[in-house]
Amino acid sequence: MAETVNSPDPVSAPAAAANGELEAGVRQRRLRRVRRERIDGLLYPIGMMVGVLVVWEATARLFSIPPYLLPAPSEIVRSMIANSAVLIKQSLGTTVEILLGFALSVAVGMPLALAIYLWRPFARAVYPVLVSSQAVPKVAVAPLFLVWFGFGLMPKVLIAFLIAFFPVVINTAMGLASLEREKVYLARSMGLGPFSTFFKIQLPNALPSIFAGLKISITFAVVGAVVGEFVGGQGGLGYLLLIANGNMDTALLFAGIVALTILGVVLFLLIGLLERWILSPHTVERTSFGQESM
Numbered sequence: 001m002a003e004t005v006n007s008p009d010p011v012s013a014p015a016a017a018a019n020g021e022l023e024a025g026v027r028q029r030r031l032r033r034v035r036r037e038r039i040d041g042l043l044y045p046i047g048m049m050v051g052v053l054v055v056w057e058a059t060a061r062l063f064s065i066p067p068y069l070l071p072a073p074s075e076i077v078r079s080m081i082a083n084s085a086v087l088i089k090q091s092l093g094t095t096v097e098i099l100l101g102f103a104l105s106v107a108v109g110m111p112l113a114l115a116i117y118l119w120r121p122f123a124r125a126v127y128p129v130l131v132s133s134q135a136v137p138k139v140a141v142a143p144l145f146l147v148w149f150g151f152g153l154m155p156k157v158l159i160a161f162l163i164a165f166f167p168v169v170i171n172t173a174m175g176l177a178s179l180e181r182e183k184v185y186l187a188r189s190m191g192l193g194p195f196s197t198f199f200k201i202q203l204p205n206a207l208p209s210i211f212a213g214l215k216i217s218i219t220f221a222v223v224g225a226v227v228g229e230f231v232g233g234q235g236g237l238g239y240l241l242l243i244a245n246g247n248m249d250t251a252l253l254f255a256g257i258v259a260l261t262i263l264g265v266v267l268f269l270l271i272g273l274l275e276r277w278i279l280s281p282h283t284v285e286r287t288s289f290g291q292e293s294m
Contacts, residue, residue: 001136017153034069034154035166044074053073056072056073057072057074058071060073061237067250067251068248068249068250069250070250071250071251071254075251076251076255076258078251079249079252079254079255080255080258080259083252083255086240086257087237087240087256087259089179090236090237090239090256091237091263092237093235093236094222094226094229094236094237094238094260094263095110095158095230095239096153096265097153097157097160097225097228098160098218098221098222098224098225098235098263098267099221100153100157100160100215101156101157101158101159101160101161101163101164101221101224101225101250102160102218102221102286104157104161104165105159105160105161105164105165105168105217106168106214106217107219108161109117109164109165109166109168109169109172109213110168110169110172110210111166111172111215112168112169113171113172113173113176114172114176115240116169116173117173117177130166130169130170133166138159138162138163138227139225139227139230139231141159141162142155142159142228142232143231143232144233145158145228146231146232147158151234152173152230155228155231155232156224156225156228156229156236157225157228158225158228159224159225159227159228159231160220160221160222160225160228161221161222161224162224163219163221163223163224163227164217164218164220164224165217166220167213167214167216167217167220168210168213168214168217169213169215170213171209171210171212171213171216172206172209172210172213174209175205175206175207175208175209175213176202176203176206176286178205178206178209179202179205179206181200203260207275207278207279208275208279210277211274211275211279213269214271214275215268215271215272215275217267218264218267218271219267219268221267222260222263222264222267225238226238226241226260229242230242235294236258237260237263238258240252240256241253241256241257243257
């Protein structure tokens, strides 16, 4: 028998090249769209803030609004420069309170969420108490902490913890419960034990929800630290706001608010960077698994 030689199809080569060019064009357009969306996501908020500041500055100057009532943005910037050393010093104390309260909320909230997810009787007993506890004003609880723990660091950290831990618990429990039971059964049928199933499937699936809770928690921790400093602080940005309010120094008051805003945004972005760093390996694993199974 004569051997048959498979000769390349003269039509398939140009078609494959055209398909490759088409896919490359689609990828380039997608990349350009993503870059444009990212640039727009930065330009629109910046433009909005610049517009608000310009209108604010013009209004304060045209109508000669007293500085103690509403200082112009330029006055606030001058106050921030003049009091930069004080703002930095007080920001460091507030940052310590925020980070300690946030760390305590993570250390308590995540094991509590895991217990709620794994043990249904415990969830039925604790979950309603957690939800109803959020109706208690934290400002009303703060004086009790001052009586019990004095005017040191502990009351501020505990108030920051009380305000910040609830999103960690709820988002972690919801993230763990969001996994379909069929995936757990499939993992068990493939020979994975309970610990392997949890760390390889359940926990990676819950990470986006967990980090969403952490982002909310870090912003709540800023609020909690300031509340603690309002009630019984002897330092920190909240205490500085009280001093500025008592002296009718509205420019310094706004400067402290700006410092708190910057602090909260920086901490939020740091959590976002940590989220990208941790989630990117899981994203790569899911992508490669999907390509291998095709």
